[in-house]
């Protein structure tokens with residue numbers, strides 16, 4: 001079926017990214033994979049290509065396009081080639097909406113040109129060692145100084161994507177205790193300069209998958225954060241997170257769909273060239289049925305993603321819609337990638353083969369951005385249950 005939500009501009013962008021990935025990423029990807037990080041300099045190349053500035057307003061050095069579809073294309077093209085751009089997906093996909101919606105004019109002038117140019121890489125830190133799903137339970141504190149000029153930040157975060165390469169981190173911290181009738185009250189968002197004294201990057205975590213993405217622990221000891229770096233209003237952070245999480249969840253859904261589609265391609269190619277009992281693996285009825293069933297699931301996920309992308313661009317994607325898309329697409333991807341790996345036999349278990357890396361990379365889609373159990377809670381609540 002033709003994908004109706006994409007225009008000639010999207011197709012041209014897809015062609016540019018496909019070529020860029022083939023020439024600039026595929027040849028060096030194994031080095032990044034071994035190092036467990038995308039080199040910082042690569043982000044300047046992405047910036048030069050215009051990737052970071054697509055949704056940045058023109059007055060701050062971007063292209064001013066109000067559509068998440070270009071980011072979805074990036075995910076599709078990287079998955080197709082079996083590579084990843086590491087933590088930079090968080091820079092654009094997660095952090096930019098906060099900056100666009102909440103930053104003051106003065107803050108936009110300070111941050112957005114550097115954002116688009118790849119000079120200021122952003123990450124976002126919500127999760128703490130003691131709390132992930134239950135964000136209202138966070139314990140990192142930001143205490144306003146007596147003279148009211150700065151906050152003093154203390155605490156720790158973990159699992160922060162892009163945490164090693166980041167120049168600024170949007171840190172969620174308690175600026176006031178929770179209220180008895182509202183435990184979500186009292187959280188604020190601070191844009192923290194990672195060169196501030198007292199700010200340290202802990203371990204870069206050794207992960208099952210997403211090995212090129214720098215996922216790190218962060219520690220804050222009496223970090224001074226100027227009041228000018230408060231994002232949005234004090235104590236309203238939880239509602240800001242609620243407004244932005246639908247886009248994050250859709251981006252996970254879109255990434256999972258892209259990985260599932262790539263898995264089917266890899267398995268089709270592999271089974272057509274691998275001979276067993278004197279015949280290509282693809283000639284067995286089981287292989288055909290498995291691939292056909294996987295293709296049907298991928299088509300369904302594609303329809304969900306495309307509809308959700310249209311809804312997001314129209315400003316109509318609800319929290320429950322996004323949760324539903326994430327739940328469905330990530331479960332489809334888990335099933336499809338597992339079945340496609342099986343068709344590779346032993347080679348499917350060897351990291352040299354992209355299907356093995358996809359299998360590992362995909363696992364986290366059901367965990368981060370809110371676990372799939374949390375997605376079910378959101379959907380059930382929306383159903384009035």
Ligand SMILES: Cc1cc2nc3c(=O)[nH]c(=O)nc-3n(C[C@H](O)[C@H](O)[C@H](O)COP(=O)(O)OP(=O)(O)OC[C@H]3O[C@@H](n4cnc5c(N)ncnc54)[C@H](O)[C@@H]3O)c2cc1C
Pocket residue numbers: 090123124125126127130131132133134158159160161162207210215364367368369370371372373374
């Ligand atoms: C690779 C990676 C990258 C990440 N990147 C970031 C990032 O950039 N920034 C950031 O802030 N965070 C990030 N995270 C954190 C991620 O969002 C959390 O891991 C996730 O929200 C789950 O939190 P948790 O790990 O504390 O699990 P927990 O909350 O401890 O959950 C444990 C289990 O309990 C279940 N559970 C929890 N509550 C309920 C309930 N009410 N009912 C039923 N079951 C429940 C969960 O579904 C899960 O199965 C990342 C994580 C990973 C692994």
